[in-house]
Amino acid sequence: MDNIIDFINLHRERYVDELKAFLAIPSVSALSEHRADVTRCAEWCAEEMRRIGLQNVSLKATPGNPVVYGDWLGAPGAPTILFYGHYDVQPVDPLNLWESPPFEATVRDGEIYARGAADDKGQVFMHFKAIEAHLKQAGRLPVNIKVILEGEEEVGSVNLDNFIVQHQAELAADVVVISDSAMFARGVPSICYGLRGLVYCQIDLRGSSTDLHSGVFGGAVANPAFVLAQMISQMKDRGGHIKIPGFYDDVLALAEEERKAWAELPFNERQYKKDFGIPKLAGESDYTTLERTWARPTLEVNGLLSGFTAEGAKTVLPAVAMAKISMRLVPNQDPDKIAQIFEDYVRKLAPKTVELTFTRMHGGKPWMTAYQNPYVQAAARSIERGFGRKPVFTREGGSIPVVSTFQEVLGLPAVLFGVGLPDENAHAPNEKLDLGNFHGGVIASAILYDEMSRVPK
């Protein structure tokens, strides 16, 4: 391994230049105006995968954006890793809050700023460079590896489940490795063994065929923005308890062991509030901040729009009002069931004075694995060797719905091997990735393949 690690240390600067090219492609899957960029990004990945020495590289069509596939299968008898990542990114608005352009990666104070730096291009690229180091330096990998990169993770991986079902034999492996999460804190590497699921919906209300003058009509016609506010206020109480009937029925309670382990993690609430400019923390009073975000379901308003929102005053009674609302789910909640009871509840809340359009946008199952699994333990050892410190075991509040699919369809345990940091602004302006963690991550990934090669099949 030593000469492989030397190779990685020698090429640190080149890696950053190459990563900048990857980050320059605005592969925003949520916006149709970026469709061509998304395709261009898939092609860029395929070329890069050929360059580093992967074989059978191709773009596999889906009804949406293509999946990029590549493999190296020259280690018969050794375990096979399925590596999954995504090349699409979140939208960038509000653009004016970015300190440097989101698609011109900029290094400041040892961090690289760009949309996708942490989520997920930077972490995908870390594995590219680990694979490259093995193949260029040793001429081989200690394990077999299959890489799939999707282009729709940020819009709910709508076509990936089908893709996996259809390519079941082709994707057969022993473990799936995903690097799309953050370590617990700077200097506290971690392995994540649980994720929340997601249900994302849009509510549109219409109170009249056209915007009306609020003086002429106000008082006699329902105001859809007001009705929407009333409906939203009945979805959750001030204490963070969700009021949808049946919402908590299947929630798996936190184990005492978990609560105890998490209570010992180096988490500083004062610093957390300061880092994110939070006046006062909110949430369910019986749970700590980590418990609230890792193991408790929640309901969030992701967007609100109605009437006149520009500078100044316009006395309009809006015709329509829109809310985007999502719920994070925990084991064992089912996204389809939750979407249904939410829709039922919203339909019950909507008065007859407005027309309701309810749209289910996407969803994903929550996930949890045993951290005693030998591949998880192999990952723990590689992190200890790469970062010089034993990882802590955590869960995460975010969602990677495909993790459940790998478990259910391919029967694979998943190793979430993330080197992001919690303050790296994934999904927000000024997304960034710590270059120290990136380089540590390239080394740890290279070691990961080595460690996993020794897990008995």
Added chain:
Amino acid sequence: MDNIIDFINLHRERYVDELKAFLAIPSVSALSEHRADVTRCAEWCAEEMRRIGLQNVSLKATPGNPVVYGDWLGAPGAPTILFYGHYDVQPVDPLNLWESPPFEATVRDGEIYARGAADDKGQVFMHFKAIEAHLKQAGRLPVNIKVILEGEEEVGSVNLDNFIVQHQAELAADVVVISDSAMFARGVPSICYGLRGLVYCQIDLRGSSTDLHSGVFGGAVANPAFVLAQMISQMKDRGGHIKIPGFYDDVLALAEEERKAWAELPFNERQYKKDFGIPKLAGESDYTTLERTWARPTLEVNGLLSGFTAEGAKTVLPAVAMAKISMRLVPNQDPDKIAQIFEDYVRKLAPKTVELTFTRMHGGKPWMTAYQNPYVQAAARSIERGFGRKPVFTREGGSIPVVSTFQEVLGLPAVLFGVGLPDENAHAPNEKLDLGNFHGGVIASAILYDEMSRVPK
């Protein structure tokens, strides 16, 4: 009068062409990008006023947009009319809902479509043409007339009160005439003797310094969009009753005589709902639709904005949320007092988990006059002569704050002589003015000056 009316009938087509030029100027006072257009519109008005024969025409500076002044004072001993109108218009968004461009006036089925057609350029222009007919045909007006046009009516006439106080002597008159309202219905001309007042505010909430990932942070950090919805839901109940403590303290109850007279007006709720695409009417259960909009105060959300509002799904926990909220006031509510109790209430509703910024934007007093006033009765006679039908006496739900100022500072009764129609989309896409009513209005205005000349001073 006959030859003056003949003159008006002869020039119908020219009037429409000239009006189109007036409507072509995008004098949107709410948006700073239109500042130059607003000034250009003031200059256009001044030129037009010179063309029709008014004297002493000038642009009077204010800290905001100029007031256009002109007069004709050649009837010593006769009453003096102060005519007030405004040359600024509402913003046009959402632009995609306009069937023809808002600043390219288009005639369809006897109606002229453009922003400002009804509110207020069309109605100002009606008086221009009535004055022109007198001056071109008779060489004189039967009354003295002073014209003032402001450019900030749609942003709350913020500088007009001071202007009137500062030009008190110059503006001395016997009656103020305003044509900035709608008749009760097509074919039912009306005189308006009451208006609602206005308080307009903006609420901004901040829950974190930047947008956050709703998975990573959801459940532990207040969602300002959700908090805003909760706050708004506590401002008014489902029955339309406003929950701000003290809000109804000064409300003048409806007179039985008014309720009786209004109940006899030809108002068809089924048609009203159909015209405006309203699924079901809303409001206070003890009041009729006319009572709700004319004589009861209300609170409306005029705009809502938070988080991700474009196409698709973005799992963001928004940093900020904004609402524009206005209240329509009725006699004897005081806008300053209401703004204060509203601000107090909002500050009480805001939890410590968010930072609140409360902005008072503008306000205006409600107004009511006696319809027995001789100038009001002169207006009623001129409408009967111009439209062939006695007007009904109504109140209106909208606000023209300056009416109170004319009453308080100059001691003038106001005559609201409006020829718009309630379905003309003032403040909404596809604003229009019925050209039949416009021409009838030019004739009625010409007669109005004649009728008012006979009111004993």
